[in-house]
Amino acid sequence: MIIVASARALMQRTLPLRQFRVSVCEFHVGQALDLDRTLGRWSGLGYEPVSVVESPGQFSHRGGILDIFPPADPLPVRVELFGNRIESLRCFDPATQRSQERVESVTVTPAREALPRHGPRVADRVAAQLLCDQPADVCAELEEHHQGLVSATPFPGIEFYLPYFYTSPATLLDYLPPEALVVVDDPQELADIWAGLEEDAVDLRAAAEEAGTLPSEYPLPYVTWDEWAERMIDRPALTLGHGEGDTTSRLADCFIPGPRFGGQLKPVLEHIRTAQAGGGRVIVASQQARRLAELWGSEQDYVSPLDELRQLPQSPLTFVQGSLAEGWILRGADLGQAFAYLHLLTDAEIFGWRRPEPRRPARRRKVAPESFFSDLTPGDFVVHVEYGIGIFRGLVTRAMEGVEREYLQVEYGGSDRLYVPIHQADRLSRYIGAGDRPPRLNRLGTTTWQMLKKRAKKAAEDVARELLQLYTARELVAGHAFDPDTPWQAELEAAFPYFETEDQLSAIVDVKADMEKPKPMDRLICGDVGYGKTEVALRAAFKAVMGGKQVAVLVPTTVLAQQHYATFRRRLAPFPVEVEMLSRFRSRAEQRKILEKLLASQVDIVIGTHRLLQKDVAFADLGLLIVDEEQRFGVTHKERLKQMRTEVDVLTMTATPIPRTLYMALTGVRDISTIETPPEERLPVTTYMGEYDAQLVRRAILRELERGGQVFYVHNRVQTIETIRRRLERLVPEAVFAVAHGQMREADRSAERSRRSLERAMLSFVA
Known part of the structure; x- marks a missing residue:
């Protein structure tokens, strides 16, 4: 077994090994x-x-x-x-x-490092040292914790009392057998990181002591660098450093970084041939090894994942299924074979990325499907098919003709009450309306609801007639049947830096099958944010371009257009595909030039906002329209989309389909593919609630910045948002802050400038 640990994990104190063993x-x-x-x-x-x-x-x-x-x-x-x-x-x-x-x-x-069964033993000690001279609110929380310790009941934050549980807490090092080899990568850098973590912990303790939430000289839950170095004295260790003349430096001189190809496979093949001609041996370690071997016609050189290096066949070219951080060229060392040098190629050199290994493939599963309808609770607005909108007041028991039965009680306008028998519950449904304003209650005995039903019925018939004409025309129109996938499409899919989920692969198969049919496609891809809808759209777009057609990608916002533009440009860079973007971020001259190129077939894929729906936009040969979040477009834009639907393949993506779109998909008028499987390594969102604590906010922001992340700080008042910004800048001077809100027009004096300021603020955040 190999254990890779960070400085933070090594310095943390934990359950003593003896206690762990007797607890199992x-x-x-x-x-x-x-x-x-x-x-x-x-x-x-x-x-x-x-x-x-x-x-x-x-x-x-x-x-x-x-x-x-x-x-x-x-x-x-x-x-x-x-x-x-x-x-x-x-x-x-x-x-x-x-x-x-x-x-x-x-x-x-054990499920915790501080075992609750030891709580009663340490409760009195905790009370003596912590429950004196503390603020009232702190004392109340500590008293709750004290009761949990006395009753040996686990509670959130019990690890805070770890120093009281064990006189000699252990570290990860104590769990390793005495003969285990400890490899220390760059001890000087490790010591610097350790010192920084120690300093942060001391500062946090000092701030808590000053605020009165922690007693003076509270023991810190970590070992110092000196303590850790002392524990390492009698252990076998290998130190990797960067000193002159040491073993690491001499070995490093034999390794040369390999060239980078950025996903262009032809130069990779040429490089391999050159290496073989020069007497070199090439090993390609990739998560796409089988695909690469097939593309290069060397499937006989493919080997599956190996347990030991000695299992590698002694051939000039070998494809190995696996994931490594990066490759190298090894020269000047005894390779034990008749090769002048050894070249290891990985996904980092070939594609510019390294696909992460799945951590727990056995736990990959679909999320539990959400029901479209949840149970009614008293106070919910409901609609009765005959009497209209009312308020559900719960279940009641009433005696009718000497027999007691349960009824659903619904309150209407004027305090009218309707009692619906349980066996007629199907005539009630939850009220679903636009906006947050509560609906007006109908009154029993009036004709208002019947008139509303007539108007709604007529509107529904009009929509149904229009949709029937539209989809009848689509069935009659002969669409373009695209050819099967080309080798370039296999290359594009091999360069995808993640593992496709089962639902993703199923959606891709559905879309490609529709595109190869001689009638226009109209498919809805429904999946949560981050579940991989964009990759499905990108592969469909590439297939259309390979078939000689143009593609339009329609998105609701300029920020989303910029994100899609960057994604398409990056993924399609190795191929002769011209991608452009139409939005407000393009000048008039740039837009005019892009429109000219569209008409002249010099642009293959154009990504844009509602600007794509204007009358001056014309295509030479549009074959596929991709619509992202169709429900966010207005009525005028949707009318234009209806016209386009009769002529080209249409792929719609959404996380929250509008009821009409969903109904059409579920009834078969439109085809639907759902992506319910979360991507590998996706973690759940965790929410914590508590009173405002400036130091906690600072620690949370700094922790996110240290890992290379970003932070949204949400404030509920536009009038005081600049005050909050200045406060945060003083609190976390290490961070760069920007403000974005929906009333920026007041500062920019015009709605157009306001919109652009908001968009630019968001773009600078996501870029």
């Missing part, structure tokens, strides 16, 4: 179980009792079934009891709660 418990099929003792032990190990187990560190108990999710396991385990013995152990999916494969045993490890 094993369960196997057929074992006798003391239920109360087991549940108490799990709670003492830091597991949280819940009704449904969904996250690591939780357990539940329902009759003869126990569910537990050990933090070290990829899936939770379901323990089924027969009497007091374990009848079966099964893994289960926390999203669907469905049981999966059987296992013979399960190892339950």
Whole structure:
């Protein structure tokens, strides 16, 4: 096993190894179980009792079934009891709660570093040192924690008291066997990082002491650099440095960085041939190794992932399925073979990126599908098909003709009440309206609702007639049938720097199949933000261009247009595809030139806002229209889209389809592909709530900046937003701040300048 750890992880104190070992418990099929003792032990190990187990560190108990999710396991385990013995152990999916494969045993490890079972032992010590001379609000929170310690109940933040739990807390180093080799990469840089982390921790402690939320000289939960170096004295270690004349430097002299090809495969092939002609050996380590081998006609040189380097075949060219950070050329070393040098090529050199390895492929799953309708709760607005809009007031029991029955109670205007029998509940539905303004309640006994229904029916018939004409015309019009994929399309897909999800691949297959049919495509791609809709659109656009057609990508905002433009330019750079953008960020002269090139077939893909729908925009041979978030376009723009739909293939992408679009897709008028599978490594959004704390805000912003991220700070008043900006600039002088809001016209004196200022602020943020 190889463990890679950062300085922050190495310096952190944790549960002593001896305590960890005595806390681990094993369960196997057929074992006798003391239920109360087991549940108490799990709670003492830091597991949280819940009704449904969904996250690591939780357990539940329902009759003869126990569910537990050990933090070290990829899936939770379901323990089924027969009497007091374990009848079966099964893994289960926390999203669907469905049981999966059987296992013979399960190892339950501690769920926390500060074990709650030790809480009563340290509670008095904590009370003596922390519950004196503290502000009232701090004392209240500490008292809650003290009660949790006394009752051995886990609570959020229990690790804060780790220094009180153990006299000699351990570090990650203590968990390694004595003979384990520790490789220290650049000890000087590691020491500098360590010192910076120590300084930050001391500053935070000083600020908390000054604010009165922490007692003086509270023990810090980490080991210093000197302590860590002392623990390393008797351990076998390999130090990698940059000193002159050391082993690392001499070895580094033999390695030369390889050339970069930026996704252009022809120069890669030429480089390989040149290397082979010069007596060199080439190993291509790529996540796209099989595709690359097929493209280059060297499939016989492909090998699957290897456990050891000695398994590599001794051939001049080898494709290996794998992921490495970067490649190199090795010269001047004894290679043990009749090769002048060895060249390792990776995705970093070939494509300019390295595809991340999937961390837990077994846990890849679809998200639980959301229901379009949720249960009604009292106070919700509802619509009765015969009586109109009212307020749902809940279930009531009424006696009718001597028989008690349950009814849905609905309140109407004028305090009228309607009691709907349970068996007629299908005549009620949740009210769905535009905007946040509550609807006007109808009154029983009036004709208002019937008149509204007549007008709505006529409008629906008009829309249905128009749609019927539109889609009848689409069925009758002979569209362009695109040819099957070309080798260049295989190259484009091989250069995708992520693993496609199952839904993504399914959507791509659907779109390509539609494009190869002799009738115009009209497909809706529905998926959450970040689920990979853009890649589906990009591959469809490339297929259209390979078929000699032009592509228009229509987006609702200039910021989104800029983002799509950058993505398309980057992904299509290795191919002879001309991509342009039409938006307000282009000058009149630039727009005029782009329009001329469009008409002259000198632009293959144009990305733009509603500017693409204006009458002066003409294409030489438009074959595909891609619409991103169609619901955000106005009525006039949609009329223009309707005209275009009868002539070309249309691909619509959305995360939130409007009801009419969704209905048309579900009833088969439009084809639909859904992307419900989240991308690999996508993490859930975690929300924390609490009172404003300036130091907490500073720490959160700095932590995000240190990892190379960005921060949105949301304020609810335009009038005071500049004051907040100045406060943040004083609080975090290391950061660069910009302000964006919807009333910037007041500062810019015109709506147009306001719009541009807002757009430029957002562009500078996302660029």
